[in-house]
Amino acid sequence: xxxxxxxxxxxxxxxxxxxxxxxxxxxxxxxxxxxxxxxxxxxxxxxxxxxxxxxxxxxxxxxxxxxxxxxxxxxxxxxxxxxxxxxxxxxxxxxxxxxxxxxxxxxxxxxxxxxxxxxxxxxxxxxxxxxxxxxxxxxxxxxxxxxxxxxxxxxxxxxxxxxxxxxxxxxxxxxxxxxxxxxxxxxxxxxxxxxxxxxxxxxxxxxxxxxxxxxxxxxxxxxxxxxxxxxxxxxxxxxxxxxxxxxxxxxxxxxxxxxxxxxxxxxxxxxxxxxxxxxxxxxxxxxxxxxxxxxxxxxxxxxxxxxxxxxxxxxxxxxxxxxxxxxxxxxxxxxxxxxxxxxxxxxxxxxxxxxxxxxxxxxxxxxxxxxxxxxxxxxxxxxxxxxxxxxxxxxxxxxxxxxxxxxxxxxxxxxxxxxxxxxxxxxxxxxxxxxxxxxxxxxxxxxxxxxxxxxxxxxxxxxxxxxxxxxxxxxxxxxxxxxxxxxxxxx
Numbered sequence: 001x002x003x004x005x006x007x008x009x010x011x012x013x014x015x016x017x018x019x020x021x022x023x024x025x026x027x028x029x030x031x032x033x034x035x036x037x038x039x040x041x042x043x044x045x046x047x048x049x050x051x052x053x054x055x056x057x058x059x060x061x062x063x064x065x066x067x068x069x070x071x072x073x074x075x076x077x078x079x080x081x082x083x084x085x086x087x088x089x090x091x092x093x094x095x096x097x098x099x100x101x102x103x104x105x106x107x108x109x110x111x112x113x114x115x116x117x118x119x120x121x122x123x124x125x126x127x128x129x130x131x132x133x134x135x136x137x138x139x140x141x142x143x144x145x146x147x148x149x150x151x152x153x154x155x156x157x158x159x160x161x162x163x164x165x166x167x168x169x170x171x172x173x174x175x176x177x178x179x180x181x182x183x184x185x186x187x188x189x190x191x192x193x194x195x196x197x198x199x200x201x202x203x204x205x206x207x208x209x210x211x212x213x214x215x216x217x218x219x220x221x222x223x224x225x226x227x228x229x230x231x232x233x234x235x236x237x238x239x240x241x242x243x244x245x246x247x248x249x250x251x252x253x254x255x256x257x258x259x260x261x262x263x264x265x266x267x268x269x270x271x272x273x274x275x276x277x278x279x280x281x282x283x284x285x286x287x288x289x290x291x292x293x294x295x296x297x298x299x300x301x302x303x304x305x306x307x308x309x310x311x312x313x314x315x316x317x318x319x320x321x322x323x324x325x326x327x328x329x330x331x332x333x334x335x336x337x338x339x340x341x342x343x344x345x346x347x348x349x350x351x352x353x354x355x356x357x358x359x360x361x362x363x364x365x366x367x368x369x370x371x372x373x374x375x376x377x378x379x380x381x382x383x384x385x386x387x388x389x390x391x392x393x394x395x396x397x398x399x400x401x402x403x404x405x406x407x408x409x410x411x412x413x414x415x416x417x418x419x420x421x422x423x424x425x426x427x428x429x430x431x432x433x434x435x436x437x438x439x440x441x442x443x444x445x446x447x448x449x450x451x452x453x454x455x456x457x458x459x460x461x462x463x464x465x466x467x468x469x470x471x472x473x474x475x476x477x478x479x480x481x482x483x484x485x486x487x488x489x490x491x
Contacts, residue, residue, distance in 0.1 A: 003150075004026075004027065005136075006024060006025065006027060006136040007025055007136060007138070007140075007144070008023065008131045008132060009128070009138060009143075009489045010124050010125075010128055010489075011114075011144075011490035011491060012119070012124075015121065016121065018118075019116055019118065019119050020116075020117055020118070020119040020123070020124045021115065021116055022114070022115040022128055023490065024112070024113050024115075025106070025111070026110055026111065027110065027111060029110070029113045029136075030073045030113065032136055033071070033098060033100070033115075034070075035086060036083050036084065036086070036127075036131070037081055037082070037083060037098050038071070038081050038082045038084055038090075039070065039080070039081035040081045040095075071098070074100060076101060078098070079098050079099075080095075081095070081096065081098065082094070082095055083096050083115065085126075087133070093123065093126055093127060093130070094117045094118055095117075095118075096117045096127075097116040098115050099113070100112075101113070101114075107144065107153070108148050108151060108153070109151025109152070109153050138489070139490065141489050142163070142483075142484030142485070142487025143489075144491055145159050145484065145491055146484045155186045156470070157470065157471060157472075158180065160426060160483060161180035162487075162491065163491075164176070164177035164246060164426075166487075169292070170292045172245060172295025175295075176245055176418065176423060176424060185425075186471055188235065189467055189471050192235075193464060193468070193471075195227070196224075196228055196467070198224075199224045199225070199460060200461060203216055206453065216453065218447055221456060222444060225440050229437065229441065232433055233437060236425070236430060236434055236437055237414075238418050238423070239424065239426070239429070240414065241414065241424055242418065242423075242424025243426075243427065244412040244413075245412070245418075246426065248296075249296060249329045249330060249408065250298075250299045250327060250328045250329045251299065251329070251332060252301045252325050252330075252331045253265060253301065253303060253331075253332045254332070254333055255333060255334035255335060258336065259335060259336045260334060260336065260365060260396070261302050261303065261334050262287075262302055263364075263395035264332075264364065265300055265302040267396075267398060267401055268300060269300070287301070288300065288301050289302075293405050293409065294405050294406070294408070294409040296409060301324045303321035303324050322351060325351060325355060328357065329358075330360070331352065331359035332360060332362055332404070333345070333348055333352070333359050333360070333361050333362070333382060333386070334364055335361060335362070335363045335364065336363075336365055337363045337392070338369060341382070352385070358387055358411070359385075359386055360388050360407050361383060361391070362390065362400075362404055363390055363392050363393065364395055365395075365396070366392045366394050366399060366400070367394040367397045367399060388410070391404055391407060428483070432470045435466040436462075436463040439459045439460070439463035440459070440463050443459040443463070
């Protein structure tokens with residue numbers, strides 16, 4: 001679906017840079033570029049003309065007459081030349097590289113031009129203004145990618161992956177988004193949809209033409225539905241891991257004062273962010289810092305130590321520790337391996353059980369424990385409700401830190417579904433996948449209850465509709481607007 005107007009925008013990040021790209025897309029892209037772009041045929045002769053002020057009127061006349069010395073668009077071909085302002089006697093604006101892309105083999109499916117200019121905000125804005133003065137309009141957020149979707153160049157999962165690539169902060173985030181952009185996730189959804197459509201067609205044919213076709217055997221209906229339900233459940237599980245990979249995982253580090261929480265924070269960050277002393281209660285407020293843990297974006301929260309205290313400031317810090325546990329996706333309970341666990345750890349255990357928050361246990365300062373056993377009296381109570389085995393670490397010396405990172409990674413990527421499917425569902429897609437799962441579960445329940453096949457067809461159609469909404473085959477304008485509203489202008 002090609003649009004009838006031409007859009008333009010600066011497609012590189014704002015600010016000063018070596019180069020910048022001004023992009024325009026639409027039916028008049030080449031026409032507008034032709035009015036502004038003067039190709040460089042011979043650098044020396046061009047400079048001689050500029051230096052001597054020669055041939056100004058002659059070049060204007062030649063360009064107006066369509067002289068072949070001037071730019072002719074050749075698809076996927078780069079041309080070196082100049083952008084000039086026709087309203088100011090062809091004043092030179094910048095020396096550029098211009099690339100023309102002819103429809104339909106372009107990002108948007110339309111004629112598209114990219115002007116690579118010097119990365120000065122003054123230059124890029126002036127070039128954009130000249131383009132707009134020639135009849136283009138300023139692109140809306142994500143409109144280039146939106147046009148690609150409307151032209152059928154991308155499905156909606158791929159379009160959303162473009163945004164994920166732009167916002168990726170870790171290598172793993174980038175790899176995940178790129179896999180979805182390549183269509184792996186979309187192909188999996190299409191394959192499930194195809195199976196459901198085939199089943200729906202056969203059921204409807206049996207209902208409409210009972211004598212000629214006859215009802216489909218219930219066992220066949222159940223077999224296909226169960227097969228697709230298994231795949232959809234696998235897809236749905238990727239939404240959880242996808243959320244952690246896209247948005248990050250919040251990890252609260254809790255424990256008694258002087259257990260080494262700030263030291264662990266500093267170790268994971270690889271720089272001294274928090275003050276570390278031997279004085280208990282040094283950390284009185286929560287400290288948050290982002291870090292890349294095996295490709296997973298993690299927000300580390302260093303909290304105040306939990307203990308009984310009359311210090312009002314320290315009490316407020318402990319209250320914030322409780323809030324940090326509530327808000328965290330995962331909690332690390334840090335124990336001091338040189339001292340016995342006691343009341344403080346019991347308070348933490350009670351709070352974690354009350355909130356039903358997942359946590360793991362790490363025993364710190366193993367470098368100070370020697371060869372003797374670490375005395376942690378009430379540790380079994382903590383282990384019984386934790387995920388995984390307790391980790392022995394030394395935040396100061398770096399021992400066991402890779403195991404701790406592995407624990408975080410294992411929690412975030414709870415199964416291999418993301419790797420197997422080549423991508424993960426985002427929040428919007430995950431909600432629709434759950435709708436499809438629920439529809440198939442109702443279908444199977446109705447089938448086992450012996451309900452007529454027209455009832456089964458209804459739930460089957462709902463499952464197909466949900467998958468269509470994921471890929472964008474059938475989607476409302478409201479959804480499209482919402483998806484692309486998160487994009488930047490120029491993409």
